Amino acid sequence: MSKVLEEVLAANADYVADFGDKGNLPMPPGRSFAILTCMDARLDPAKYAGLAEGDAHVIRNAGGRASDDAIRSLVISYKLLGTREWFVIHHTDCGMETFxxxxxxxxxxxxxxxxxxxxxxxxxxxxxxxxxxxxxxxWLTISNQEQSVLEDVQRIRNSPMVPADIPIYGYIYDCKTGKLVEVPAVTAAGRVA
Amino acid sequence: MSKVLEEVLAANADYVADFGDKGNLPMPPGRSFAILTCMDARLDPAKYAGLAEGDAHVIRNAGGRASDDAIRSLVISYKLLGTREWFVIHHTDCGMETFxxxxxxxxxxxxxxxxxxxxxxxxxxxxxxxxxxxxxxxWLTISNQEQSVLEDVQRIRNSPMVPADIPIYGYIYDCKTGKLVEVPAVTAAGRVA
Incomplete structure (x- = not known):
């Protein structure tokens, strides 16, 4: 067994020992929202956005991009599991800017x-x-973070599967400070189309 | 401003206030592994697998499926950011079994x-x-969790972009207990092709 696998299973055993009543949480997100963000190791959406288990859907890929697969997930999140607000959160110093x-x-x-x-x-x-x-x-690389957030919010908004009235917020996470910084262009374009 | 947005920004302000020296973390995952898992609100991979900020890539979508977008992310994770072990983690009581x-x-x-x-x-x-x-x-729905994990490990393994020697572990997260349960079929098939 690799060191990583051993460590993950040991950490999981600790989590199980302290699991409490989380086994009773229902499937639909309790706070009815979803976050689309990057897979970057420095980002912990539960911590940076204050999520407890059961609160919100979290969708992550390289860049936090609005790929068709991310839109598949968002539509399922809305249609079957009742989320009613969405966040698109890219971040500074993203690997997707490097190639x-x-x-x-x-x-x-x-x-x-x-x-x-x-x-x-x-x-x-x-x-x-x-x-x-x-x-x-x-590969959905990024050359400008504000632009990539705006593009992705618009791509989600323009999907024929996405309801016209769901708010979509656009933010950039600052890896130096942990802060969520709003993308003015998204706000100016209107979160609700 | 919606209640959700207000709460997220307030939680983020708390996170920023207590950010410490995390602003110095490097881009590549410190523990050189990646997890592909479901967007389900009850799952917190950082907690269930013991991840600190900077440790590992986390890729999430509806079901934790090995979509092309997830494979895009894994290949970037390996090629550009040095991960060398991957986990595919589906879970009990998944919304993807309901439609x-x-x-x-x-x-x-x-x-x-x-x-x-x-x-x-x-x-x-x-x-x-x-x-x-x-x-x-x-929509990549799931009818049997062990089967979906096995299929996804195999789909990743069979991608021409994926190195033949990277270990891919297959687990099911039990929403009732928090426990990661190994999928025997994945182990039997060999994590390394």
Missing amino acids: NNDIMGNLLASSLKTSSVDASGWHDSGVGAGTNDGKFIQ | NNDIMGNLLASSLKTSSVDASGWHDSGVGAGTNDGKFIQ
């Missing part, structure tokens, strides 16, 4: 199991349960 | 901004920065 599709294509070209890579992204073979069969992967 | 593509199609049919819905999923219009232009969305 682009070409750089990733080159990185992968040296280590792929097969050779069918393309400068514009990886051509998925289409096997399995995914949502992107037969298409190119876009 | 299927048909049910979602019907739910959406009554509230869509446009009418081009299909029983097999939503036909995305292809606008914007997504990874799924012009394709049907699969």
